[in-house]
Amino acid sequence: MAEARYRSTVEEHQRRVLALAPLLPEDTLALAEAAGLTLAAGATATLDLPPWDNSAMDGYAVRSADTTRACAESPVRLDLIAELPAGTEADPALAPGQAARIMTGAPMPTDADAVVPLEDAVDWDPAAPTAGTEPPAHVELNHPVTAERHLRRRGEDVRAGDLVSPAGRPLTPHRLSALAAAGIAEVRVRRRPRVMVVSTGSELVAPGESVRRGQIPDSNSLLLASLVAASGGQVAHRGRVSDDPAELQAVLRSTQGASDAVILTGGASVGAHDVARLVLAPDSPGGTVPSRQTSTPDGGTPVPEDPTVRFDRVAVQPGKPQGFGLLADGRAVWSLPGNPVSAWVSYLLFVEPGLLAMQGRDTPVAPWYPVVTEEGWRSPPGREQFVPARVVSAPGEPLRIAQATERGSGSHLAGRMARATGLARVPATTDAVSAGNTVLYRALEA
Ligand SMILES: Nc1nc2c(c(=O)[nH]1)N[C@H]1C(S)=C(S)[C@@H](COP(=O)(O)OP(=O)(O)OC[C@H]3O[C@@H](n4cnc5c(N)ncnc54)[C@H](O)[C@@H]3O)O[C@H]1N2
Numbered sequence: 001m002a003e004a005r006y007r008s009t010v011e012e013h014q015r016r017v018l019a020l021a022p023l024l025p026e027d028t029l030a031l032a033e034a035a036g037l038t039l040a041a042g043a044t045a046t047l048d049l050p051p052w053d054n055s056a057m058d059g060y061a062v063r064s065a066d067t068t069r070a071c072a073e074s075p076v077r078l079d080l081i082a083e084l085p086a087g088t089e090a091d092p093a094l095a096p097g098q099a100a101r102i103m104t105g106a107p108m109p110t111d112a113d114a115v116v117p118l119e120d121a122v123d124w125d126p127a128a129p130t131a132g133t134e135p136p137a138h139v140e141l142n143h144p145v146t147a148e149r150h151l152r153r154r155g156e157d158v159r160a161g162d163l164v165s166p167a168g169r170p171l172t173p174h175r176l177s178a179l180a181a182a183g184i185a186e187v188r189v190r191r192r193p194r195v196m197v198v199s200t201g202s203e204l205v206a207p208g209e210s211v212r213r214g215q216i217p218d219s220n221s222l223l224l225a226s227l228v229a230a231s232g233g234q235v236a237h238r239g240r241v242s243d244d245p246a247e248l249q250a251v252l253r254s255t256q257g258a259s260d261a262v263i264l265t266g267g268a269s270v271g272a273h274d275v276a277r278l279v280l281a282p283d284s285p286g287g288t289v290p291s292r293q294t295s296t297p298d299g300g301t302p303v304p305e306d307p308t309v310r311f312d313r314v315a316v317q318p319g320k321p322q323g324f325g326l327l328a329d330g331r332a333v334w335s336l337p338g339n340p341v342s343a344w345v346s347y348l349l350f351v352e353p354g355l356l357a358m359q360g361r362d363t364p365v366a367p368w369y370p371v372v373t374e375e376g377w378r379s380p381p382g383r384e385q386f387v388p389a390r391v392v393s394a395p396g397e398p399l400r401i402a403q404a405t406e407r408g409s410g411s412h413l414a415g416r417m418a419r420a421t422g423l424a425r426v427p428a429t430t431d432a433v434s435a436g437n438t439v440l441y442r443a444l445e446a
């Protein structure tokens with residue numbers, strides 16, 4: 001539970017987001033169209049995999065019993081009666097003393113029970129090409145091969161009817177490929193969330209435009225739109241509005257029906273022109289702590305979450321002022337602080353889990369892993385701290401990190417953010433990190 005001056009801890013705020021995030025409708029899509037989406041139903045194999053017994057090596061399909069006596073002094077000579085490239089349907093009968101030349105992935109003759117790699121034959125010449133050659137008439141072996149050697153049995157990977165992936169998993173490249181291999185053509189998935197991203201602030205101009213005193217480039221909308229795409233969302237609108245509430249109201253209205261979620265930055269704090277708060281929750285008290293009401297008086301069943309947009313102080317640095325809830329039209333809306341590092345951290349902590357939950361993702365909250373820090377820094381007691389960090393260990397070494405910005409979380413350090421490879425996470429109970437301490441880390445690039 002958060003200290004009295006904050007409404008919630010990171011975890012509590014995440015829970016509210018997860019509880020309210022509206023689940024998106026399902027679709028049936030061809031595999032190739034489903035990349036990056038989340039399975040809405042388990043995907044079941046339609047084929048045994050491998051679909052038939054086949055060779056794991058380019059070599060010779062043999063009857064292992066024929067090779068039992070093979071030795072250097074007395075090699076065994078087998079007659080090669082067939083050539084079996086991958087794709088062949090042939091299943092040549094092999095009498096004792098007969099074998100077939102076979103390539104990796106070709107179906108095993110029913111009569112063979114082992115494969116001898118090409119390189120293990122007595123006359124193997126590493127300098128001579130195999131590609132394009134006719135099979136020789138015979139092969140000589142000078143050692144025995146055991147049954148099942150270099151053989152891949154039908155169904156040893158997956159059986160028809162097996163669950164290849166349960167609902168809730170994302171269709172990453174390796175998972176899509178597994179489904180394709182198991183004969184699956186179509187999948188049930190959740191639709192991509194259509195997300196609108198709006199930066200608020202009268203000081204903002206387009207990146208690259210000249211800035212007069214008081215103005216800055218709008219970097220947050222690009223940050224958030226890129227993050228939305230990485231979370232499987234589709235950016236339905238990206239723009240910026242001034243601190244005039246009418247402008248934000250108009251853009252919210254115009255995207256109704258064409259978006260499932262809205263992400264705003266700026267104007268989330270207690271300032272006089274904090275437009276997001278003025279438009280979304282005009283009655284929300286300015287940075288005060290509303291009374292907590294998350295369970296019944298007897299401490300039993302939690303009361304349903306209040307879906308209206310609420311502005312809360314979360315015990316986190318950066319990212320303390322957070323607006324979140326559902327608009328009257330049902331869209332989820334996040335109002336993130338305008339400081340660029342705050343917006344980045346806020347997205348990763350609170351928006352990403354929500355957008356993933358809307359897609360039915362089984363693990364919407366990203367994992368963090370322990371790493372050792374190379375240096376110390378101060379951390380605010382009572383708030384969890386997130387610090388842009390960079391890996392300083394060499395590849396192959398246990399991970400060690402340092403601050404990317406040398407000023408802790410420095411929420412305004414929009415330029416130095418470029419030095420980060422990830423974020424470090426320090427518990428609320430810590431007021432200082434020392435060199436050699438273990439902190440948590442989330443890698444955001446290699
Ligand atoms: N009296 C108080 N003041 C502030 C508090 C507080 O509790 N009491 N909290 C501070 C914290 S913490 C944060 S974080 C910020 C959040 O403020 P807002 O969400 O209202 O954001 P703005 O005031 O609009 O902007 C903050 C900062 O970020 C720059 N910014 C805004 N949008 C963008 C953008 N799209 N691209 C790049 N940079 C942007 C803006 O120019 C400001 O410098 O409030 C503190 N104040």
Ligand code: MOO
Pocket residue numbers: 316317318319320321337339342411
């Ligand atoms: O919470 Mo603010 O986001 O520290 O900079």
